[in-house]
Amino acid sequence: xxxxxxxxxxxxxxxxxxxxxxxxxxxxxxxxxxxxxxxxxxxxxxxxxxxxxxxxxxxxxxxxxxxxxxxxxxxxxxxxxxxxxxxxxxxxxxxxxxxxxxxxxxxxxxxxxxxxxxxxxxxxxxxxxxxxxxxxxxxxxxxxxxxxxxxxxxxxxxxxxxxxxxxxxxxxxxxxxxxxxxxxxxxxxxxxxxxxxxxxxxxxxxxxxxxxxxxxxxxxxxxxxxxxxxxxxxxxxxxxxxxxxxxxxxxxxxxxxxxxxxx
Ligand SMILES: Nc1ncnc2c1ncn2[C@@H]1O[C@H](COP(=O)(O)OP(=O)(O)OP(=O)(O)O)[C@@H](O)[C@H]1O
Numbered sequence: 600x601x602x603x604x605x606x607x608x609x610x611x612x613x614x615x616x617x618x619x620x621x622x623x624x625x626x627x628x629x630x631x632x633x634x635x636x637x638x639x640x641x642x643x644x645x646x647x648x649x650x651x652x653x654x655x656x657x658x659x660x661x662x663x664x665x666x667x668x669x670x671x672x673x674x675x676x677x678x679x680x681x682x683x684x685x686x687x688x689x690x691x692x693x694x695x696x697x698x699x700x701x702x703x704x705x706x707x708x709x710x711x712x713x714x715x716x717x718x719x720x721x722x723x724x725x726x727x728x729x730x731x732x733x734x735x736x737x738x739x740x741x742x743x744x745x746x747x748x749x750x751x752x753x754x755x756x757x758x759x760x761x762x763x764x765x766x767x768x769x770x771x772x773x774x775x776x777x778x779x780x781x782x783x784x785x786x787x788x789x790x791x792x793x794x795x796x797x798x799x800x801x802x803x804x805x806x807x808x809x810x811x812x813x814x815x816x817x818x819x820x821x822x823x824x825x826x827x828x829x830x831x832x833x834x835x836x837x838x839x840x841x842x843x844x845x846x847x848x849x850x851x852x853x854x855x856x857x858x859x860x861x862x
Contacts, residue, residue: 610634610636610637611634611635611636611637611675612635612636612637612638612676612773612774612804613635613658613674613675613676613695613774613804613806614633614634614635614674614675614676615631615632615633615654615657615658615672615673615674616632616672616673616674616675617630617631617632617671617672617673618630618631618632618633618654618657618670618671618672618673618674619631619670619671619672619832620650620653620654620657620662620668620669620670620671621667621668621669621670621671622665622667622668623667625831626830626832627650627653627832627833628650628653628654628657628832628833628834629828629832629833629834630672630834631654631672631834631835632835633654633823633835633838635774635804635806635821636804636820636821637804638800638801638802638803638804639800639804639805639819639820639821640796640797640800640805640806640807640818640819640820640821641804641805641806641807641819641820641821641822641823642807642808642809642814642815642818642819642821642822642823642841643655643806643807643808643809643822643823643825644808644809644810644812644815644822644823644824644825644856645824645825645826645827645833645836645856646826646827646856647810648827648831648833649825649826649827649833649834650825650827650832650833651808651825651833652778652808653833654825654833655776655778655806655808656697656776656778657670657674658674658695658774658776658806659681659688659691659692659695659696659697659774659776660681660682660688660691660692661692661697663688670682676691676694676695693720693770693772694772694773694774695772695773695774695775695776696767696768696770696772696774696775696776697767697775697776697777697778698760698763698764698767698775698776698777698778698780699763699778699780700778700779700780700782700783701783702756702759702760702762702763702783703763704751704752704754704759704762704763704766705751706750706751706752707750707751708747708748708749708750708751709734709743709746709747709748709749709750709751709754709762710726710730710747710748712751712762712765712766713729713730713733713734713762713765713766713769714726714729714730714769715766716766716769716770717729717769717770720770722769722770729769730747731744733765733766733768733769734762734765736765736768736798736799737761737762737764737765737768737795738761738791738794738795738798739758739761739762739765742758743758743762755788756783756784756785756788757784757785757787757788757789757791757792760780760781760783760784760788760792761791761792761795764780764792764795764799768799772803773803773804774803774804774805774806775799775803775804775805775806776806776807777796777805777806777807777808778807778808779808779809779810780792780807781793781809781811781814782810782811789814793814793817793818796818797818800820807819812857815841815845816841816845819841820840820841821838821839821840821841822838822839822840822841822844822845823835823837823838824836824837824838824844824848824850824852824853824856824857826852826856836850836852836853837849837850837852837853844857845857
């Protein structure tokens, strides 16, 4: 197994280098170069089918579960291509966690949702402390502290999503990938998640796929705009500071998309 320790001067948290992604013979994404800035929130936006989720999942090898999927190019994490044969994907998914569109807590207690993954990953510390600390980080502690043995499925959708974020945090990742994490939530729960993302980004890197352009504009530091080419392959058109992308895009395709003329 490869040990990944942060090199002190690394200017990216993870980097896609000339990444093309295939499902069988279909090239879903082509030639993506993307350097994700550490401890910031990066939003990936673009029209349906342009490969946002595919790229996001490539960042922690979640696509390994799709038998026809394969990549060209590399994804560098601590200077190492995570697709190299000596890299353990389980270790990658511990360091690069994921939160999905629909909250998916385990059908267990709130407490067990937090400690389960941590125990599998060799956690030997005090479980009560881990649960409290993690739920505080996920801005959920005050709402659930008296009901830790209650089923996670009895929580509201927004609370379940914050629990899923807590569950991801419990194994101390460096990066959290979020695939449309608020699409099943109401506006108040959505804002709570965005506040939480802002707080978490002081210490970890967040990459979020969102269809909601206001959310990208409001909640991210960097934005990557993807679109689809004539061959239906997704490509990255533009990447930069969110404010620049939304106020002064360099590419006409970005401008058309963010002003609602396309997509
Ligand atoms: N498991 C799969 N097998 C085959 N093709 C797939 C698979 N998953 C995605 N695709 C195809 O890859 C392309 C990119 O899909 P992807 O879901 O990454 O796009 P997206 O931008 O996230 O779309 P959306 O915004 O609609 O979620 C699409 O053409 C899609 O049909």
